[in-house]
Amino acid sequence: MNYLAHIFLSGPDTELMIGNFIADAVRGKQILQFSEGIQRGIVLHREIDAYTDMNNVVAETKNRLRPEFGKYAPVIADIYYDHFLAANFKAFSKQPLRTFTEEKYSVLQQNWQILPERVKQFLPHMMQHNWLLSYAELHGINQALTGLSRRTTFVSGMENAAQELKKHYELYDQEFRLFFPELIAFSQSRISDIGNPKPLQ
Template sequence: MNYLAHVFLSGTDTELMIGNFIADAVRGKQLLQFPERVQEGILLHRQIDAYTDRHEVVAQTKNRLRPEYGKYAPVIADMFYDHFLAANFKTISGQDLQTFTQQTYTVLQANFNLMPERVQQFLPHMMQHNWLLSYAQLRGINQALSGLSRRTSFDSGMETATQELERNYPQYAADFDLFFPELLHFTRNWLEQH
């Protein structure tokens, strides 16, 4: 899952959300530098990623993408799933996506000094271009994937992935509809235990 899913799955706990948001920039024992609840958010992020990586529906999505996109299939699948979450956010969460994203940016900005340097570098750009809201539109997903493609060492082809999404939209939507309720259930159970 990508940024939108990770912050959404944190619920209303802001420290948990911060940890979940910054987790990809935190390696190994760096975890211990953060307040306890932020550490829990980092661990939650890792659990979400592990659950997603071993889920059979997500494997179907990645397998559909792999012939064209190879090792970048998991990245594209994450972006596709964030698109479906954003596009159906009101139905899934009961909240307005624009309101949710503004509240999220407010929390992240208020905790800017807590974030690793890598996150501090991209967060202003993320907010300025409203990535989280833009994921609801194919144009926004295309911009995100094109940006990722420019930053890869190899020819990833990710800049064409939105065309694949458009061609097979119902299949990818069906994958998301099967997977996301199970991820929600898994996350809620994890949160209850922690």
């Protein structure tokens, strides 16, 4: 669910960004339906997720969330980290967040015909309510988490997760600041190394 981070970590490569953004909606051999550049973005997304899942700092964030939010702790952690990226965007990019998000929305619109159906279902709503920009504010995070809570099959408690963030804000912020520079370095390294991807099963 950390859409902003995945888009940001793609760098300036358009196809890489598209692949990174749509990866969760692509299964198995479906990857072969896309151009080589988009395939590389899908692979990058999956490697970013794997690296994040194994990181000790991220594990601390999720472990703190897990007693109250159970299996939804990783989703909440992703959204928290997107908040801190958005709120501190000028520390990571020379571009203002608003300009950055508008440019990425435009690219996705221009490539609408190749987007998976699952992405086409939520992208108009994302753009209308400007999720990527709204993540910078606590009320935006609250709206995102409350919306996710309404769509879960089981009771998730995610509608209360913004209050948890507010309560321990400095602690979560510190963990983000420890982790995200490492993730940037990892992503840049993988962008350089990823060759022709094979389908992931």
